[in-house]
Amino acid sequence: xxxxxxIEKAKKMRRDIVQIVSSTKSSHIGSMFSIVDxxxxxxxxxxxxxxxxxxxxxxDKFILSKxxxxxxxxxxxxxxxxxxxxxxxxxxxxxxxxxxxLDHKVKGVDVSTGSLGxxxxxxxxMALANKMNNNDxxxxxxxxxxxxxxxxxxxxxxxxxxxxxxxxxxxxxxxxLQGFDYCEKILPESKLIDLLESMGxxxxxxxxxxxEEMKLLFNKIKDHDNDNAxxxxxxxxxxxxxxxxxxxxxxxYKSPNEVELKQAxxxxx
Amino acid sequence: MRTTFIRTLEKLAELNKNIVLLTGDLGFSxxxxxxxxxxxxxxNVGIAEQNMAGLAAGLALNGKKxxxxxxxxxxxxxxxxxxxxxxxxxxxxxxxxxxxxxVSYGSAGFSHHAIDDVGxxxxxxxxxxxxxxxxxxxxxxxxxxxxYKHPVYLRxxxxxxxxxxxxxxxxxxxxxxxxxxxxxxxxxxxxxxIEEVNSACKKLGTLGxxxxxxxxxxxxxMDVSFFQNLFETHKYIFIIEEHNxxxxxxxxxxxxxxxxxxxxxxxHLAVNDQFLCGAGNNKYFRKELGLDSEAIFNSVxxxxxxxxxx
Numbered sequence: 029x030x031x032x033x034x035i036e037k038a039k040k041m042r043r044d045i046v047q048i049v050s051s052t053k054s055s056h057i058g059s060m061f062s063i064v065d066x067x068x069x070x071x072x073x074x075x076x077x078x079x080x081x082x083x084x085x086x087x088d089k090f091i092l093s094k095x096x097x098x099x100x101x102x103x104x105x106x107x108x109x110x111x112x113x114x115x116x117x118x119x120x121x122x123x124x125x126x127x128x129x130l131d132h133k134v135k136g137v138d139v140s141t142g143s144l145g146x147x148x149x150x151x152x153x154m155a156l157a158n159k160m161n162n163n164d165x166x167x168x169x170x171x172x173x174x175x176x177x178x179x180x181x182x183x184x185x186x187x188x189x190x191x192x193x194x195x196x197x198x199x200x201x202x203x204x205l206q207g208f209d210y211c212e213k214i215l216p217e218s219k220l221i222d223l224l225e226s227m228g229x230x231x232x233x234x235x236x237x238x239x240e241e242m243k244l245l246f247n248k249i250k251d252h253d254n255d256n257a258x259x260x261x262x263x264x265x266x267x268x269x270x271x272x273x274x275x276x277x278x279x280x281y282k283s284p285n286e287v288e289l290k291q292a293x294x295x296x297x
Numbered sequence: 298m299r300t301t302f303i304r305t306l307e308k309l310a311e312l313n314k315n316i317v318l319l320t321g322d323l324g325f326s327x328x329x330x331x332x333x334x335x336x337x338x339x340x341n342v343g344i345a346e347q348n349m350a351g352l353a354a355g356l357a358l359n360g361k362k363x364x365x366x367x368x369x370x371x372x373x374x375x376x377x378x379x380x381x382x383x384x385x386x387x388x389x390x391x392x393x394x395x396x397x398x399x400v401s402y403g404s405a406g407f408s409h410h411a412i413d414d415v416g417x418x419x420x421x422x423x424x425x426x427x428x429x430x431x432x433x434x435x436x437x438x439x440x441x442x443x444x445y446k447h448p449v450y451l452r453x454x455x456x457x458x459x460x461x462x463x464x465x466x467x468x469x470x471x472x473x474x475x476x477x478x479x480x481x482x483x484x485x486x487x488x489x490x491i492e493e494v495n496s497a498c499k500k501l502g503t504l505g506x507x508x509x510x511x512x513x514x515x516x517x518x519m520d521v522s523f524f525q526n527l528f529e530t531h532k533y534i535f536i537i538e539e540h541n542x543x544x545x546x547x548x549x550x551x552x553x554x555x556x557x558x559x560x561x562x563x564x565h566l567a568v569n570d571q572f573l574c575g576a577g578n579n580k581y582f583r584k585e586l587g588l589d590s591e592a593i594f595n596s597v598x599x600x601x602x603x604x605x606x607x
Contacts, residue, residue: 085359140382140386142382143378143382146351146378146383149348149350149354149383150351150352150354150355151355152348152351152352153351153353153354153355153357154355154359156340156352156355156356157356157359157361160317180347183343184348187352191340
């Protein structure tokens with residue numbers, strides 16, 4: 029698909045997100061903005077996911093393990109006409125199904141997440157079932173870099189590698205910031221990459237905001253008859269798209285006030 | 298009980314190709330036959346219970362009927378959040394099988410004891426808790442599990458338990474039952490401590506006290522109508538559990554009977570909100586805790602005498 033189309037989609041999605049987060053005074057906009065381009069790429073270039081097939085089990089699956097970025101996925105569902113604009117704008121409001129983290133009760137969401145370090149094991153279970161059933165459906169799992177502090181991620185990686193779940197693609201959103209510090213200070217990126225590379229998976233790095241790079245990489249994965257699962261270390265920017273949010277810890281929590289909203293919308297035109 | 302569990306599962310796995318068994322590196326000299334018969338549906342996932350529970354959720358979401366197995370504290374406490382979020386919230390078809398109820402692993406020490414698991418799990422919605430008392434109940438309940446389609450915690454004892462239930466008895470998920478029926482006095486229990494309770498009942502029988510022995514293999518949901526009938530037909534109700542007083546069967550029974558309309562007299566014999574320190578086999582700990590057959594017998598006699606005095 030034309031990259032301008034994807035770029036425009038990403039802008040529109042960020043505009044939706046910033047307005048909703050501003051109106052509900054909710055958190056995690058930085059974590060949503062870092063994955064918007066990855067989601068746009070996956071859902072418009074890779075994964076066959078439509079209003080018609082979204083309730084079927086027999087298809088490719090996408091698991092957002094960093095569930096606090098739920099609104100980014102809910103926005104995809106809206107854009108795919110699976111949920112309505114009213115649904116989307118009910119996010120975090122009293123009585124809404126669209127909770128601050130990800131909920132499978134929302135149409136099109138396969139797995140509820142919110143506590144970190146759960147999504148990869150669930151994805152591995154799905155990939156294992158696909159392998160046992162001899163179908164060629166893939167499972168895509170998106171993790172955060174901070175999430176890799178969780179021991180359960182490593183339990184899952186050991187299993188994935190040892191069972192050669194080549195139908196599993198793990199995308200790591202490396203936005204360099206976590207809840208209370210730079211990831212570098214908790215688990216340095218070079219160390220994390222060393223650890224991941226040592227797991228015996230097919231390891232790649234990519235700029236998670238560059239559609240051209242993502243396309244080249246995913247085509248490579250497709251063409252290559254992999255012998256094991258793939259892990260894509262996607263370098264991203266927390267708060268990507270709005271200058272004053274980029275690489276700022278506080279935008280893990282803050283929601284934009286009226287002035288900030290206005291400026292953000294201007295930048296996202 | 299664990300042998301009965303695996304033999305029953307083997308039979309079921311012949312018929313149901315969706316059955317998958319995951320173990321957290323346990324089952325030596327128990328699971329070898331299953332592994333040989335169904336190598337594609339048996340996975341030793343290693344000593345990694347959080348991953349095991351998450352894998353089970355993913356497998357179930359893609360249509361598998363999953364059993365996960367380990368020693369109770371590891372397959373419950375270690376992965377409690379995965380059970381809560383990944384298995385129970387979406388109400389998935391996963392059976393969590395724990396071995397070593399109560400102090401079955403007595404000498405292994407407190408890390409392996411399971412006297413707090415029911416309390417920890419009971420407050421998780423969608424989770425059915427099964428705690429069979431003998432191998433017969435294990436067999437029947439595992440058969441029931443296959444078509445149940447909801448999360449289940451199956452709390453097993455260990456090995457070499459003897460069945461005391463009549464093979465004709467009807468055992469279903471959600472039902473309590475009389476192992477035998479006496480008069481006015483009921484001893485109510487679950488799990489392999491039933492062997493102690495049964496001995497106490499037999500001894501009471503020699504004194505001319507024909508008591509009822511009630512097994513409660515489903516701890517959640519509770520069989521409310523059974524208990525309402527029990528309160529009407531039995532004045533004295535003894536609840537014996539190899540579990541903390543807090544969070545176990547006693548709490549559930551008292552909640553059903555909060556108004557005590559029939560003026561039942563209750564005695565609750567259980568672990569007194571404590572860790573069990575030091576070594577000892579289950580016989581030793583049951584004696585220490587006042588949960589062996591002699592202590593149960595004495596407790597019944599004491600309560601009856603006290604009641605007659607007043």
